[in-house]
Amino acid sequence: MAQRIGTKLFVSRLSFYTTKDQLKNLFSPFGQVTEVNLVMDSRTGRTKGFGFVSYQSENEALKAIKAMNGRIIAGRIIFVEPAKDTR
């Protein structure tokens, strides 16, 4: 299977006030985002601090990773890496 990226991106270490809309406009210019999902907590109704971003192609997803990995968002460092294809 070798190294497979996948179109799903795992975005973590976000600020607790960052929303899905923020991620969308931050990851949109790097490629066509087909899906943006911010994981919410059922107890507080706020973000867990991580989410998922999907692109049309793996090359766009990989480009977004290199472009946004370890970048400053909302004054915090965010980690971007391919999500597990455990789906």
Next chain:
DNA sequence: GCTGAGCGG
């Protein structure tokens, strides 16, 4: 009103 490793529904 806060916190801070991880892979959601």
